[in-house]
Amino acid sequence: MDAGIIIFISFAYVALLFLLAFYGDKREKQGKSLVNNSGIYSLSLAVYCTAWTYYGSVGRAATSGLGFLPIYIGPAIIAPLWWIVLKKIILISKSQRITSIADFISSRYGKSTWLGVIATSIAVLGIIPYISIQLKAISTSFDLLAIGDNNIHPHSELPFFLDSAWYIAIALAIFAILFGTRNLDPNERHGGLIAAIAFESLLKLVAFLSVGIFVTYGLYNGFGDIFEAGMKRPDIARLFTLEEAGINAWEWFWLVLLSMSAVMLLPRQFHVGVVENTQPNHVGKASWLFPLYLLLINIFVLPIAIAGLIQFPNGEFEPDSFVLSLPLVHGKHILALLVGLGGFSAATSMVIVAVIALSIMISNHLVLPLLIRSSSFQEEPRPNLSNRILGIRRISIVIVLLLAYGYFKAVGEQYTLVSVGLISFTAIAQFVPAVFGGIFWKRATKKGAMASLLVGFTVWAFTLPLPTLVEAKMISADFLNNGLFGLELLKPHSLFGIQGSSHIAQAAFWSLLLNTATYFFVSLHTVQSPLEASQADLFVDIYKYRLGGTDYDIMRRRAKMQDIRILLNRFLGEARCNTLLTAFENAQRVDLSQQQAAGPELVNYAETHLAGAIGAASAKVIIGSITKEEPISLEEMFKVLEQTKEIMQYSKALEKKSLELERTTKQLKEANEQLQELDRLKADFITTVTHELRTPITSIKALSKIMLETPELPFEQQQEFLNIVVSESERLTRLINQVLDLEKIQSRQDQWALEPLDLAEVVDHAFSGLKPLMQDRNIRQELLISIRPAIVLGHADRLTQVIVNLVSNAIKFCNEEDGMVILRLKNDGPMAIVEVEDNGRGISDKDQQLIFEKFTQVSDEFRGKPTGSGLGLFITKAIIGRHQGRLSVRSEKEKGATFIVHIPMMHPPVPAARP
Amino acid sequence: MAKDRLYKLLGLFFAAMAIFNFPLLNLFSHSRAVGGVPLLYLYLFLAWGALIFLTMRIVASQDTSKP
Numbered sequence: 001m002d003a004g005i006i007i008f009i010s011f012a013y014v015a016l017l018f019l020l021a022f023y024g025d026k027r028e029k030q031g032k033s034l035v036n037n038s039g040i041y042s043l044s045l046a047v048y049c050t051a052w053t054y055y056g057s058v059g060r061a062a063t064s065g066l067g068f069l070p071i072y073i074g075p076a077i078i079a080p081l082w083w084i085v086l087k088k089i090i091l092i093s094k095s096q097r098i099t100s101i102a103d104f105i106s107s108r109y110g111k112s113t114w115l116g117v118i119a120t121s122i123a124v125l126g127i128i129p130y131i132s133i134q135l136k137a138i139s140t141s142f143d144l145l146a147i148g149d150n151n152i153h154p155h156s157e158l159p160f161f162l163d164s165a166w167y168i169a170i171a172l173a174i175f176a177i178l179f180g181t182r183n184l185d186p187n188e189r190h191g192g193l194i195a196a197i198a199f200e201s202l203l204k205l206v207a208f209l210s211v212g213i214f215v216t217y218g219l220y221n222g223f224g225d226i227f228e229a230g231m232k233r234p235d236i237a238r239l240f241t242l243e244e245a246g247i248n249a250w251e252w253f254w255l256v257l258l259s260m261s262a263v264m265l266l267p268r269q270f271h272v273g274v275v276e277n278t279q280p281n282h283v284g285k286a287s288w289l290f291p292l293y294l295l296l297i298n299i300f301v302l303p304i305a306i307a308g309l310i311q312f313p314n315g316e317f318e319p320d321s322f323v324l325s326l327p328l329v330h331g332k333h334i335l336a337l338l339v340g341l342g343g344f345s346a347a348t349s350m351v352i353v354a355v356i357a358l359s360i361m362i363s364n365h366l367v368l369p370l371l372i373r374s375s376s377f378q379e380e381p382r383p384n385l386s387n388r389i390l391g392i393r394r395i396s397i398v399i400v401l402l403l404a405y406g407y408f409k410a411v412g413e414q415y416t417l418v419s420v421g422l423i424s425f426t427a428i429a430q431f432v433p434a435v436f437g438g439i440f441w442k443r444a445t446k447k448g449a450m451a452s453l454l455v456g457f458t459v460w461a462f463t464l465p466l467p468t469l470v471e472a473k474m475i476s477a478d479f480l481n482n483g484l485f486g487l488e489l490l491k492p493h494s495l496f497g498i499q500g501s502s503h504i505a506q507a508a509f510w511s512l513l514l515n516t517a518t519y520f521f522v523s524l525h526t527v528q529s530p531l532e533a534s535q536a537d538l539f540v541d542i543y544k545y546r547l548g549g550t551d552y553d554i555m556r557r558r559a560k561m562q563d564i565r566i567l568l569n570r571f572l573g574e575a576r577c578n579t580l581l582t583a584f585e586n587a588q589r590v591d592l593s594q595q596q597a598a599g600p601e602l603v604n605y606a607e608t609h610l611a612g613a614i615g616a617a618s619a620k621v622i623i624g625s626i627t628k629e630e631p632i633s634l635e636e637m638f639k640v641l642e643q644t645k646e647i648m649q650y651s652k653a654l655e656k657k658s659l660e661l662e663r664t665t666k667q668l669k670e671a672n673e674q675l676q677e678l679d680r681l682k683a684d685f686i687t688t689v690t691h692e693l694r695t696p697i698t699s700i701k702a703l704s705k706i707m708l709e710t711p712e713l714p715f716e717q718q719q720e721f722l723n724i725v726v727s728e729s730e731r732l733t734r735l736i737n738q739v740l741d742l743e744k745i746q747s748r749q750d751q752w753a754l755e756p757l758d759l760a761e762v763v764d765h766a767f768s769g770l771k772p773l774m775q776d777r778n779i780r781q782e783l784l785i786s787i788r789p790a791i792v793l794g795h796a797d798r799l800t801q802v803i804v805n806l807v808s809n810a811i812k813f814c815n816e817e818d819g820m821v822i823l824r825l826k827n828d829g830p831m832a833i834v835e836v837e838d839n840g841r842g843i844s845d846k847d848q849q850l851i852f853e854k855f856t857q858v859s860d861e862f863r864g865k866p867t868g869s870g871l872g873l874f875i876t877k878a879i880i881g882r883h884q885g886r887l888s889v890r891s892e893k894e895k896g897a898t899f900i901v902h903i904p905m906m907h908p909p910v911p912a913a914r915p
Numbered sequence: 916m917a918k919d920r921l922y923k924l925l926g927l928f929f930a931a932m933a934i935f936n937f938p939l940l941n942l943f944s945h946s947r948a949v950g951g952v953p954l955l956y957l958y959l960f961l962a963w964g965a966l967i968f969l970t971m972r973i974v975a976s977q978d979t980s981k982p
Contacts, residue, residue: 066955076963077931080924080970224951231948240953242944249937256936288971295963302956 003146006340013341014175014348017196021179024195035194036278038285043198044272045290046205048075048263049297050130050350051137052421054204054343055320057298060418061305062319065239067247068418071425072298074259076291082283086264086273088439090280092542097612101270101431102361105453107616108438108539109446110532116365116617118453119431123267124358124400126427129411129465131354131404133420134347135172137320139165144317144324145340169405172351173398180356181393190356194276197353200345205297207342211323212300214335215307219326223303230306239306251502258425258508265431266424267357268350275357351401359396364615367392372621385570389614411468422504423464429512430456433519441523442536448523456515463507563626564598564606571613571622580609692735696728738871741801745878754883756906757796758789759832763825766803774811779819786826791906798879803834805876806899810838813897827905831885834901843891851889852877923973927966934962 024034034040053072060068078085089104098104102123106116142164179193220226230236238244242252263269277283308322317325324343327336368389411420433456434449528536568577584605585592592602603623611619703721707713713721767783774781792799803823810821815838824835843851852873877887883903891897933939943958 066959069959073935073959073963076966077928077935080927080931080966080973083924083974084921227948227953227956228951240948241955242940249940252940253936284974287974288967291963291967291970295960295967299960 003142006142006145006337009337009341010344013344014171017199018178020199021192021196024192025190026192028189028191033191033278035191035198035276038279038282039289040194040198041277041279041282042286042289042293043201044194044276045263045269045286046201046293046297047197047268047272047349047353048266048290049201049204049294049346050421051134051343051347052130052418053297054208054346055137055141055323056133056418056421057301058305058308058322059318059320061239061302062309062322064247065245066242066302067245067252068301069298070252070255071259071418072294074256075263076294077256078260078263079287079291082287085436085439086287087280087283088542089264089435090274090277090283092439092539093274094277094280095542096538096616097608099275099364099612099615100357100361101265101267101435102365103611103615103617104270104274105431105434105438105449106365107611108434108535109444109449110529110535111616111620112446112450113365113369113617113621115446115450115453116361116615117369118450118457119434120358120361120365122427122430122453122457123361125461125465126424126430127267127354127358128400128403128407129420129468130424131351131400132408132411134351135165135169135405135408138168138344138347139163140318140321141324141340141343142168144321144328145336163409165408166405169401172348173355173401175348176352176355176359176397176401177394179352180359181390181397189276189278193352193356194272197272197349200349201293204342204346204349205293207338207345208297208323209300210335211327211339212304214332215326216300216303219307219311219330220303226303226306229310233310236306236309239302248502251505254502254505254508255422258422258429258504261429261432262425265428265435266354267361267428268353271353271357271360355397355400356393358400359393360615362396362400363389363392364618367396368614368618369621372618386573386613389571419504420468423468426464426504426508426511427457427460429508430460430515432512433516437519437523438536439539439542442533442540444519444523444536445526445528446532447526448519448521451522452515452519455518456511459511459514460507463510464503467503559598559603559623559626561592561595561598561602564602567610567622567626568606571610580605689735689739693732696732696735700725700728700732735871738875742871742875742878745875745882754793754795756791757794757799759792759794759799759834759903759905760785760788760790760825762794762796762799763803763823763834766800767807767823770804770807770811774819774821777811777819779811779814779821781820782822784822784824784826786824787832790825790827790832792832792883792903793906794883794903795879799883802876802879802901803836805872806834806836806901809872809899810836810840810897813840814838815840815896828902830905831902832905834903835898837896837898839896842893842895843889843897844893848889848891852887920973920976924970927969927973931966934966935959 027034035044057068057071092098093104096107098107100120100123102116102119105119106112109115179196180190216222216226220229227240230239242248264273304322304326305319308317308319308326311326311329312322324336324339327333327339430453433452434444437444438449565577565581568580572580581592584590584602588601592598598606607619607623610622613619614622703725707718707721763785764783767781771781807821807823811819814821818839820839822835822837824833824837826833826835873887880887880901880903885901885903888900888902889897890900940955943955945954947954949957
């Protein structure tokens, strides 16, 4: 065919696409979008099928049978999860105005500029080989269509101005520039472009199905026939099983995995699937429509490959071009032209979307960050920056295509389409931990993502593209054969000494293993900045924030209204700026013209829309230059603190309560023990009292009985008996009185009225009452009062009882022949001291501890049990206890005893006026 | 409802992962043919079709239940 006709048809086709795109954009502006349906969305996703699919699959099938299939089975397997994963990514991206895969990664990890740079670099370097094979495919098909043979002019030997691939690269650059950089859309949405892409997807499917039907049903009689023909040739029959076709489980598995990640993360897939998505719910239908598309476009691949191998047994045509050469040699020129057009659309759609996606990344993440930071930019009063950004994008597109052309010239031609494409897939798979970890694992940090990308990229670069440069004779082959630095372990194709049958599987395994391990390890050993943490939260919990509104912003920023306006003007143009601000006014019901300062809502609004135009990281920096950032206002900080305090107080109160409870339990336990002790004492007491009561009653009973039964008892005897009865009765009375006393003192109800009184008077009075008794017994007595008055808070009767008790005891126990009792009242500081001293036998140390107990009496070997109930001292002690005083004894055997009473005084003591 | 669909889709994914990988593929990777068509080719494309059909069924079930 004439080259002129082919070129003309190609241009006519491109013009048709432009018309379509133009119409699409027009509809978009009218709000009647052409692309807002899941069918178009699924077709746009089919930009996944490039010249690689179109020409390369057949080539691959011709050498390794069904080995071409994992690249399409992977997406089919992951598609059911789109409803979960892809939808989440879309929702996040819509809420954050994400413009590219690099933007997504950068945003997730705290809008990091550096992460954006790294991700963009990986994407650009990773995709260049991929674009280069599209150039190769287009130029090869052009050569074939125009000249009819593909082996005459190796492109690498042609000067570029004679090379069809060069002109194709130029044409594609113009095409992409016209499609993708006409205006700067804050949402990075190109409805017209998507309409054109969807059309191209439809065309390539129809064209491929046409050639498939032509081969299968035109040249042969259906699938059975073509396969049976193949079976007859052993070299073809081997393609029908995996082992003989040279496919192993390891490689198959990794190809499936790589394609799963590629279908979502390749820059162009992310662009059509996420950035250009109009409705998150379209994902549902696309998750089966898109696999269906893949199934249809693959179903004839193997039959075409078999037919090609049978028809060209001597390798007249490269298997990569069977799709075209089969109709050509059978004289079906119109079909061949349609097929060529289909291949052209497959390649162009990929290149256009890929370079547009890459140019967005380059301008937003490589150039703008530099530009914004340069001082000239900050001083320059440029009214509109959007043209500048579009300029940057146009230049990026040209550079990317030139690089791709360069790679094609240097390397691309020596490899099949598929093997080069897989290099790109492996590069893009390095995003997997950062992206999927990022949307499900909050703990992942910026440093973790950076380290993971760098490690993965390094391993990828070393194991895949570097060796291809060796074969292109651009660098020495030394490291390929002997390993890096001569280390056997660092041979690119058998890294760490492990030999693998497939370079791709090896590279994918090592790069992803090290990449993922680094991601988790570094994330677990680093901490997030507040912005990172809030972004992580927004990404992982996107559903929560969608339901709960968007009042979640850690950045409470304020800026001048004027600054915001200038900024939006500069980057988005005046018209768009006004539209946006009006939309904001309507949504928030505010009048911005009345406001001097822009609140945090408007600042965030401006940032997200700027992010749509220039990427999140750049938008953050730009907005940061005009805002005063109050990470959180003082008031809010207080609110947070208050809440924290409340919680802490609550927990403290709980703690206190539980302590109290513990203490109460302890007290209860003690009280219980005391009660038991008291109970025991009471029982003892009763036993003792009844015993004490029985003794006198027994003697009274016995004596009375004797007198009753013996009337002849002599009078003296009767007298004596009656005396005993009387004294025993008195003893009984005394005992009962004392028991009652004790009861009164001990019972709590008996609240004595304590009043100020002069202890000296009490002592005087009590002592004088006992004087006659002592004189009767010839006891020397002495009363020494050294303070007067000695005012204490007390009960006069009870205190008298104390003195009487103590003095009576002294009288009772003093020396029989030469008795002596001394009573002293003095003071020791604020305490009044009453001492009662006798010169009796004294009290042993052991007895000193017992005498204050109930019913203890110091028995004497010589004198026997003394008279008395044994309650006296006990009662005395109890009374003194009631006066906050204490009773003690000081004694030595045979040297008498001194009882000492301490009672607190009310006033400082005054020296006694009289003795 | 939503949870059900989630588990169904996850289950489908794991089933597909097994069906389209070794060692299951080995079962079909021999030179037998059904109606002239190699068994492996038939298996892969039929399973693929089934996967698409099931995905469609599960996803469609939510479309009707949506408010």
